[in-house]
Amino acid sequence: MILTRVFPEPGEPIDTDEGEARELLSGLYEPGAARWVRLNLITSVDGSAVGSDGTSESLSNRADRKILGVIRRHSQVVLVGASSVRAEGYQLPRTVPLAVVTSSGDLAGHRISPTLDPGRLIVLCPASAESTVRESLGELTARVVTVPDTDARLDATAIIDTLASLGFDRIVCEGGPALAAQLLDAGLVHELCLSTSPRIGGGSMRMLGDRAIAEKPLALHQLVVDDAGGVYARWFLGQR
Ligand SMILES: NC(=O)c1ccc[n+]([C@@H]2O[C@H](COP(=O)([O-])OP(=O)(O)OC[C@H]3O[C@@H](n4cnc5c(N)ncnc54)[C@H](OP(=O)(O)O)[C@@H]3O)[C@@H](O)[C@H]2O)c1
Known part of the structure; x- marks a missing residue:
């Protein structure tokens, strides 16, 4: 699959099957600081955390898994x-x-x-x-x-x-919605890495569960797209 950065500046296409893909993607996913808490989640376009099989696995694809691996490599622990x-x-x-x-x-x-x-x-x-x-x-x-x-x-x-x-100062929380929402609500998250799967319907679990969360502004740090319609955003939050 081909991943291309479209924001903040257009980048060269990255072929996920090529050997250099991991290194190139790694450069796009550097943590913002030495102490960095990331959420890495995937959602359908209508905001479901799960696909029709009741898991997030059916929302994911090869490009998403490649990015997940790169984010893990930048982390010291997966939560x-x-x-x-x-x-x-x-x-x-x-x-x-x-x-x-x-x-x-x-x-x-x-x-x-x-x-x-x-x-x-x-x-x-x-x-x-x-x-x-x-x-x-x-x-x-x-x-x-x-x-x-x-x-x-x-x-x-x-x-x-x-x-x-x-x-463990560099942490990536991969969900689920209940745990992710608690970290977000407590102001502990520096970045939300959000994959949007190009589909609508099929699942019914909200991306952050049913918990009401205080409104927080986000800053778009980066946007990458794949050649099958998947969208990969890096959203930065204010820090505690
Ligand atoms: N879209 C995505 O990116 C994504 C990612 C991961 C998972 N998922 C999907 O999300 C679903 C599961 O998510 P979920 O929101 O139901 O659950 P979850 O966040 O994965 O796990 C909730 C459980 O974690 C433990 N827990 C959470 N907060 C805790 C706290 N403050 N103190 C102690 N224990 C705590 C409890 O475990 P105990 O029940 O053992 O007490 C709680 O029941 C699955 O369907 C999965 O496929 C989606």
Whole structure:
């Protein structure tokens, strides 16, 4: 597939199948600062976070996955909500650890392949859920990090601060809508990387879930399009 930057200045087309594509795209996705929290989400044109199969996988394409890989490489950790891990075929990213947030601790249904490196999978949970995490992971090893909670819910700021205390300053949260909305509402997000899939209808989960979020202005930092109608925006937010 061909990706072309159209804003702020038109760029040379990038063929995602060419060896140099990753390096060229990497230059388009440099984080804005050493401490940088990104959301990387995909939506249909009518704002659904899922396609007709009930996951975001059916909204994605090769160009979107290429950009996702580039954003992961610029990050020190990938952060996701437990429902996404249960719903989608989440695997450990090739380059960075995966941090999963859970209140219940019940990660049964995950499809993460067993790994020998316990540092690759990190689970953030309230102390009350630690044993459930270990039971539901079965043979999968993980670094379980307990975070202070209120009625088993972790504060969004505490989630990001805990990751920072583990040495992760460049974080990409890949959803789902519930977790992304909390980070956004708490003013913790520096950038929204938003892919728009060229389709309408088919899914019915709002991109940021049902939570009302305080209005925030966005600045368009970059716009890239693919040759199948996919649109890839980098939106910058004010910082905390
Ligand atoms: N369009 C996209 O870019 C995109 C990306 C990812 C996922 N998705 C789709 O989105 C859906 C899942 O999203 P979702 O919004 O329902 O869920 P989610 O954000 O993936 O996960 C929600 C779960 O994460 C845990 N969690 C979230 N905030 C927490 C907090 N403050 N403290 C403790 N635990 C917390 C809880 O886990 P427990 O339930 O274990 O307590 C909660 O039920 C799936 O259908 C998936 O396919 C779309």
